[in-house]
Amino acid sequence: MSAIAWIAMGSLAAWGWLLLGQGFFWRTDQRLPSPPRHARVEPEAWPRVAVVVPARDEAEVLPMSLPSLLSQDYPGEAEILLVDDGSTDGTGKLAEELAQRYGGLPLTVTSPGEPEPGWTGKLWALHHGIDLARTRGPAAAAPGTPGPEYDGGPRAEEPGTPATDSPEGRRPAGPCRPEFLLLTDADIAHEPDSLRRLVEAALACELDLVSQMARLRVASVWERLVVPAFVYFFAQLYPFRWINRRHRPRATAAAGGCVLLRTGTAERARVPESIRQAVIDDVSLARAVRRAGGRIWLGLAERVDSVRPYPHLSDLWRMVSRSAYAQLRHNPLVLAGTVVGLAVVYLVPPAALAVGLFGGDAAAGWAGGIAWAVMAGTYLPMLRYYRQPLWLAPTLPLTALLYLFMTVDSAVQHYRGRGAAWKGRTYARPEAAPDR
Template structure:
């Protein structure tokens, strides 16, 4: 066989494994678990909602009112931590609370982060500290660009109490409106699920993966204290995965799934916006290891890029094995992408574009490494972390 035929056969074998052996990552049926024990009226635990916010005046009118209007039967409050904003985020939050009413709101500002802290985790430290003074049983950690349906908090708490979970996290449905969002956003969630299969995370016995989605995390306060969150992960740029690992090390039970009633309202209309979102943390995910980067690039090329190249080359050169193996691998790839496109209510023909999107992610990852070695890694909203940690060990 030709070299390209061998590569195509290797890609097909890889897709056979991904289809059946990677925790059925491509399925989208991991949704918020129904409670197994009813939470009776009067016994709903106290919850503090902590929202770190830095220059979020654009999206706050779409997200904060949804938190203030939560239909929660127990005691709850919102703590918004203004992390050095220059666009009036804190003042706007107070105005929105006065206009909409609902849950009580506290707006605070911790000042610039101390050395060794990322901005978001420094803000969470301050917000959690304020919240603990009210002795909440649960903390809802949610980003300032996340909008919640009125029953979101009730459903999260019911799942945590009913299923005896220490951390319940939902991956918010990201905005998909522009052409680039349609091409990149569903694939972002697809790749995340491939790396951290939700079924493996949600196993009670011997979980094979650990992760969370930072936009929506309900965390038991006692477990947070036992895991020393957020102090134990203070340098983490990929804070959601680091948080889940800290909770797991502390003996906590974790659940992660796709959201049905939690949405991100942040727009990413241009490719440059999405590029920054991915590249700021891609190399940190690889622990800044050049060998892991090289392996990742090679793996993406063989698994995602080789099938269409082999199909076209095989048809052009009359190489039947290359064309057959490449075409079948591409078909399996597209088939595994269909459930995610349905979840995002996108045209199913976009499944054929996954190799192109994978090429974009490959380039974003390489750019992330380049920016890291230039000392501009993990730049976000005016802050740059030159050598951030993906998930500190202690």
């Protein structure tokens, strides 16, 4: 056989392994666990939850996301802590106006100032929000009621303020640590029962961390081409089934847009302090929780959506390239291996099929064609999940080529001192997911 035929056979063997031996990553059936409806028993007292939202220059998406948090129908005590991380577009003021307009859960807007040395911006904001949630009591003000020291905006009262007489605002005064923390990004919109179902899953399945991969927006041509593949590649790298095993899990990850975390577990794992330099903060968080003995679940969301638009290729390019080289731990050898692997697994099959059709190499053509067919077949469930036309499945090699270029560009930007740039901040040599 020719060299291209041998390489195509290697690609076909790789796809045989990916199909059957990589945790069935291509299936999309890992959804939020919950007991059967006939067996559901509501807890006598729903645990208190603090929703922590880090936000930096999010005025564009906040009107589409924050009202969904304010309107949660959670039956227990819950409050929202929006951490305005140095925004210049009026994010904090807008959040207060939205809460005044929509009412619902109590909202506190706070700002931690610029990150201390050694912290990435998001983790600095989470640190501030989590610390505030752990050291103060439940919000005493009724939903939509401004605090006394503010001219407007429904910020929570200080600890020790007597509870109001309204049923919605009747909460005990004094410090009371929340049992759960919901860490959710400012671009994530939740259905009204999202928080209830997350807590229900954590209680019913005895989970310390419940994370859902929010359904990203798919509207523009580039979003259709790139976004489903982004989640597909993530699941290939971190198969959800492996993560969700109770015993001897073979992978650990989370999706940072929606994470429900037990407060006690967060304290044992020393998060976010122990991962303060991580750019890929969700994977780092999951590893820290796992090391602390916590049980983790990760799956695809049905009622949690990202509203952030990525209308142009450049928007998606920045999203991927800012952390791609960090995922490879800034290692040139790992980068080289990744480039070769992407080429053999995703680019060789269509190339070999073309050689077979137009160059008369039957062995290369057959091997390449079958490998491409398996590749496209594994992509179909993700396209169905994103409600996209199935004819996009054969375009996966083109998308993989784009991701290859994005990864190389991520390395180039790193060595130019512009790695992990995000909203005016650049982390020249950040850690991907610290081991300790």
